[in-house]
Amino acid sequence: xxxxxxxxxxxxxxxxxxxxxxxxxxxxxxxxxxxxxxxxxxxxxxxxxxxxxxxxxxxxxxxxxxxxxxxxxxxxxxxxxxxxxxxxxxxxxxxxxxxxxxxxxxxxxxxxxxxxxxxxxxxxxxxxxxxxxxxxxxxxxxxxxxxxxxxxxxxxxxxxxxxxxxxxxxxxxxxxxxxxxxxxxxxxxxxxxxxxxxxxxxxxxxxxxxxxxxxxxxxxxxxxxxxxxxxxxxxxxxxxxxxxxxxxxxxxxxxxxxxxxxxxxxxxxxxxxxxxxxxxxxxxxxxxxxxxxxxxxxxxxxxxxxxxxxxxxxxxxx
Amino acid sequence: xxxxxxxxxxxxxxxxxxxxxxxxxxxxxxxxxxxxxxxxxxxxxxxxxxxxxxxxxxxxxxxxxxxxxxxxxxxxxxxxxxxxxxxxxxxxxxxxxxxxxxxxxxxxxxxxxxxxxxxxxxxxxxxxxxxxxxxxxxxxxxxxxxxxxxxxxxxxxxxxxxxxxxxxxxxxxxxxxxxxxxxxxxxxxxxxxxxxxxxxxxxxxxxxxxxxxxxx
Numbered sequence: 434x435x436x437x438x439x440x441x442x443x444x445x446x447x448x449x450x451x452x453x454x455x456x457x458x459x460x461x462x463x464x465x466x467x468x469x470x471x472x473x474x475x476x477x478x479x480x481x482x483x484x485x486x487x488x489x490x491x492x493x494x495x496x497x498x499x500x501x502x503x504x505x506x507x508x509x510x511x512x513x514x515x516x517x518x519x520x521x522x523x524x525x526x527x528x529x530x531x532x533x534x535x536x537x538x539x540x541x542x543x544x545x546x547x548x549x550x551x552x553x554x555x556x557x558x559x560x561x562x563x564x565x566x567x568x569x570x571x572x573x574x575x576x577x578x579x580x581x582x583x584x585x586x587x588x589x590x591x592x593x594x595x596x597x598x599x600x601x602x603x604x605x606x607x608x609x610x611x612x613x614x615x616x617x618x619x620x621x622x623x624x625x626x627x628x629x630x631x632x633x634x635x636x637x638x639x640x641x642x643x644x645x646x647x648x649x650x651x652x653x654x655x656x657x658x659x660x661x662x663x664x665x666x667x668x669x670x671x672x673x674x675x676x677x678x679x680x681x682x683x684x685x686x687x688x689x690x691x692x693x694x695x696x697x698x699x700x701x702x703x704x705x706x707x708x709x710x711x712x713x714x715x716x717x718x719x720x721x722x723x724x725x726x727x728x729x730x731x732x733x734x735x736x737x738x739x740x741x742x743x744x745x746x747x748x749x750x751x
Numbered sequence: 752x753x754x755x756x757x758x759x760x761x762x763x764x765x766x767x768x769x770x771x772x773x774x775x776x777x778x779x780x781x782x783x784x785x786x787x788x789x790x791x792x793x794x795x796x797x798x799x800x801x802x803x804x805x806x807x808x809x810x811x812x813x814x815x816x817x818x819x820x821x822x823x824x825x826x827x828x829x830x831x832x833x834x835x836x837x838x839x840x841x842x843x844x845x846x847x848x849x850x851x852x853x854x855x856x857x858x859x860x861x862x863x864x865x866x867x868x869x870x871x872x873x874x875x876x877x878x879x880x881x882x883x884x885x886x887x888x889x890x891x892x893x894x895x896x897x898x899x900x901x902x903x904x905x906x907x908x909x910x911x912x913x914x915x916x917x918x919x920x921x922x923x924x925x926x927x928x929x930x931x932x933x934x935x936x937x938x939x940x941x942x943x944x945x946x947x948x949x950x951x952x953x954x955x956x957x958x959x960x961x962x963x964x965x966x967x
């Protein structure tokens with residue numbers, strides 16, 4: 434289905450094959466300006482292929498890829514001027530220092546010498562690595578080198594930032610920092626398209642997600658839309674302070690799908706999609722107290738992206 | 752225009768990785784060392800000997816350097832960060848070619864200058880201009896073919912090992928073609944430049960087409 438022509442990024446009916454393998458099969462989605470779009474899928478689903486098409490590295494494919502109305506095949510220089518890109522493993526020549534790398538890529542992206550010096554300091558400060566400016570990149574840790582990769586991607590202030598697994602290999606503090614950078618850039622109007630295997634990171638930062646499986650886009654939308662589409666109900670987590678031994682059988686209730694027991698005093702009751710969560714909690718409290726149990730805590734639990742992802746993808750593995 | 756920027760960047764890389772030092776000091780020194788060691792160089796001016804040494808050994812070094820550097824950078828996806836910017840893909844290859852060619856030509860010029868100086872010191876007279884220019888022409892032509900062969904093999908070869916084997920055997924033999932017209936047609940100093948420029952342009956054009964079509 435053709436996407437909205439006003440959208441900043443449009444991938445329309447893109448198909449790409451490698452020999453007999455179909456890496457992408459009729460994939461369509463679009464992204465608004467200023468949006469943070471998380472792109473997820475199992476290994477080999479076609480995420481990197483989509484990204485390489487979008488940034489103009491792969492130019493042989495069927496369908497259309499547009500950035501701000503510019504076709505990535507026919508108007509590549511116009512697209513490149515809007516673009517910042519961090520590949521899965523940003524590789525630099527062995528002799529490069531951080532400063533040389535940023536100078537070269539900044540000047541190739543059109544930054545003037547004066548702007549370049551200012552921007553180098555800004556981005557290295559933003560990423561928390563000002564002290565590595567004159568060190569050779571090969572001597573840096575993997576996480577710091579990844580930050581240098583991020584620095585070259587944002588140095589020239591691109592309107593579209595395309596990142597392939599940007600947080601893989603980062604420690605939790607650095608992942609938190611990257612997510613803060615994403616949010617700050619998006620607030621300034623930068624559109625961010627990133628792939629990730631770390632679903633909690635996608636859930637934390639993405640305003641919309643695209644799920645790719647076996648080369649097909651199986652879902653594009655917000656997490657809430659995904660939950661509604663899958664008719665996923667919420668769950669209620671119950672921790673008991675005292676079990677009287679006469680605990681009510683919640684599984685028999687009409688609004689309950691099932692009960693998972695994690696410990697003697699720890700239950701998760703899965704509700705039907707159409708169940709009223711508040712009414713169900715009222716009922717659980719009433720029944721538990723009536724049976725002589727004492728409740729330590731009871732709270733509703735929303736399914737996370739990982740659960741939703743597994744529903745789409747895990748059962749569909751070859 | 753990205754070519755001057757990329758060319759400057761390549762030169763900076765050679766400087767920082769000590770390639771320039773090795774070429775500019777190493778090649779003239781090697782020529783001098785081999786001239787001193789070789790028993791059958793009597794009568795051959797050192798300038799001529801240095802020109803031949805630089806053309807052959809310098810050509811092999813330059814082509815191997817280009818092949819291995821392009822293959823390594825391709826396999827590590829170093830070019831991804833370049834080709835997503837407003838950079839023509841052909842400029843990436845041309846910058847590499849020009850930087851390496853420029854460096855080995857300068858090394859050759861240093862070796863020739865050293866040779867002329869030594870010949871003058873030993874014989875009391877400078878070497879004849881005609882033959883010296885001929886060796887310069889042969890050197891420029893052979894080095895151009897070696898470097899362009901290195902670029903093409905770097906783009907086309909499936910692995911570093913295959914690339915090195917191809918460039919050492921194929922690239923060096925191909926560069927010798929430059930001498931053939933001099934032996935059979937004309938000894939004008941500029942004559943080796945014609946086949947040198949022609950073959951180099953063809954090899955580079957092929958490399959650019961392949962590089963443009965490859966997924967990198």
